[in-house]
Amino acid sequence: MSAAPMQVRRRKVFYIPGYDPFPARRYRELYRTEGAKQAEISGYGLHVEAAAGDGPYGWHASGLIDDTRVTADFEVLLWSDIVRGSMSNSIPATYWQLIRTSWIYIASGTLRRLAVLPKGPLAAALYPIGVLILQLFAALLIAHLVGWVFGTLFTGVVLWAFGDGALLRWGASVLYWAPFFVIAVLVLRWFKSQDRRIYAYYLMHDFAFSAGHNGASPPALQTRMDAFRAQIAASLRADYDEILVVGHSSGAHLAVSILADILRETPDRPARPALSFLTLGHVVPMVSFLPDAWQLRADLQFLSERDDIVWVDVTAQGDGCAFALCDPVGVSGVATRDKQWPLVFSAQFSRTLSDARWKELRRKYFRLHFQYLCAFDRPLDYDYFQITAGPLTLGTRYANRAPSPSRIDVAVSKYTSVAP
Template sequence: MNDGRPVRGARADRARAQRLEPSVRRRRVLYLSGFDPRGPSFYHKTYREEAERHSALSGAPIEVGPRRSLGPLVQSWAVTAAIDGHPVETRYDFLRWDDIIRAHWPRRQLAVWVNTLWAFSVFLRTGALGRIFRATWPVLITVSLPALFVLLQVLLALGAGWGAAALVSAFGAPTVAAVLAALLAAAGIILLGRWLEGRLNVYWLGRIYAFTVRDARGEVAGLDERRDAFARIVVEAAAAGDADEILLVGHSLGTPLAVSVMARALALDPAIARRGQRLAVLTLGPTTPILSLMPEAGWFRDELRTLAAADVPWLDFSAPPDGACFALVDPVRIFDPAFPRGEDAPAWPKLLNVRMMDLVDRATYDRARRDWARMHFQYLMAGDRLAEYDYFMITAGAVPLQDRYAHRAGVKDYAGLRPFRT
């Protein structure tokens, strides 16, 4: 595997991509965010600001239009670009499920704690945590961190409270004073934990895992209907025939959602990939196994197998430094090792390494390594230099996704993050 190639290798890859046939003049992007309550306004602002950074770096104009509502499930903006001198118009549709996310985003600390510990116990009890560990040890840390953070706060608060009460009692103070001292000491630990969590964002992870358990069990009201509605949007986009390429993009927890949506679109229209446009799935910072490893998620495992064997190109980008994703892990073979990966039939996804050090400079990389959310969002951001992975070349450039990375062989068996290399 050639994951460690230097920057000059990335430049050669980019030059090779620039020589490909620029066959896209109109594109439709259907974007599914991760588990993020901030919704389309945040993602429109991010895309616009990062497109400006990309333009300043590359010299290629990218204009991002205002956000407009196309109904309760879609907000959209136009992207007009001329990268490498080829004009492209992209309609960027943000498919909304942020209302469902906000309904499962507890704000009270006690509710967050209870949900976090419950979800962790499910992962532990069902054996999902062990399977995650065998596949990629960084995700084991990410899944365990929220529960450990909560438990550590509880233990420290109890210890501090007991110690403060004992100290006050040792000086002959009345019981009321000892109780008050215990409460103040425990509250201090909780406040310190709250401040620290604001820097670490570990409760965000805890909310994700609790939501995933409920999703696997079919307990998230409205989400299955939303998957079906998004599938119909994909089918309608293909039937419209007004785009040279249609990209279904999922980021983070939007990756399992994208899998479901495309699998259901194929069920609605099995010939969807042969309608004349280039249709492809792009998953970024994938967390797909978080759902597929749940025992109750047999329905989702079937959808994964369906998409993996379909004739719809599916490229899956990840990066080993991103501990919040299943980097270079086959999302089907993690639960079905016998799933065929033959040369004669489609067997998606193609697993590709983003190679963060080609994309950002050392200072940016070091900052991102200390902030999991910053690293996890780099897939949607401009880099400090032009590199082979380029979200704006993908979504606003003239080369179709599959062609752009046709020269790259997908990673077949990455063992770099497995604790036991067999």
């Protein structure tokens, strides 16, 4: 796997976030603050400023790396409104999602196949199920105790005043069940209000969204992906040296399908600008292993065979929310003899972060899922800021990079069809 050496002076970067309800400015601020740290650590120049105008959200970066000045235009391809819409379910609807999503993964055999891969993402999928069930039991138990106290007090008063009778039985029942339902609802609402720290509802909505159409793209998301495809395709006709598409987390499998469609539509695309694809912390098997994900599997297979793209996949075993070192094409069972991509290697958090920094972050699982976009205080060959604002194309930078020997590229998925 190699690419012709190519220098970059102007680059366009499209960033596709994962299942994230937050506004795009979060990513600009993350790039600005973490880029400044990395530039100071690594000894290069990096300047970031907001993009002007009312167009798509983005920013500009100017890098001075290896004595070469590079400008990069960033654009965030937003689908956070779709994410927020999918997270607006009521508490009963969320529990229905729990039942339906669990059934989809268990009945299809997908859960058993996912268990063969690194356990982090599976644990992340089971976590909201376990926590929501525990919350329900806790709410019912508290409601039962409150109802029992009310019913017991009423029974004592009525026995003292009137003796046994129909009034006693009726009143005790009312004073048990009335507070029971009220308290259960209040406790569940309190748990939901704490989800900014617990993430049970957030993760449940995430996995329910992935499984909602058995692996097929929801119509609203497909429409948005079509718009993304048009934006990226237009940039391929502009005066850039490299178009770099970055797919993070769930954004990785969205980007796979978007780029596959672009290359199908333009089979004889000029060599310039170079088209590069970087996937970070992917969770592709959560979707590609599902029965109706045949289109995603076809896109994975198609993209893996192309000469006119460079695809690099970076994960890390310290990221408990990603399928670390899992070749998304190989484990999905669609690798062919003509497979070239992706180049799979590890960001090696335990080596690229200092002992003190690693100790600080190693239990912060959601923070580590974003570490690919952040600074490393002991960087090796992965540097997000040099990739996005440096003078080398992705293909040139990693032309001689060997894949990680511990990568997993054997077929694991039960479903490997690439057509309906």
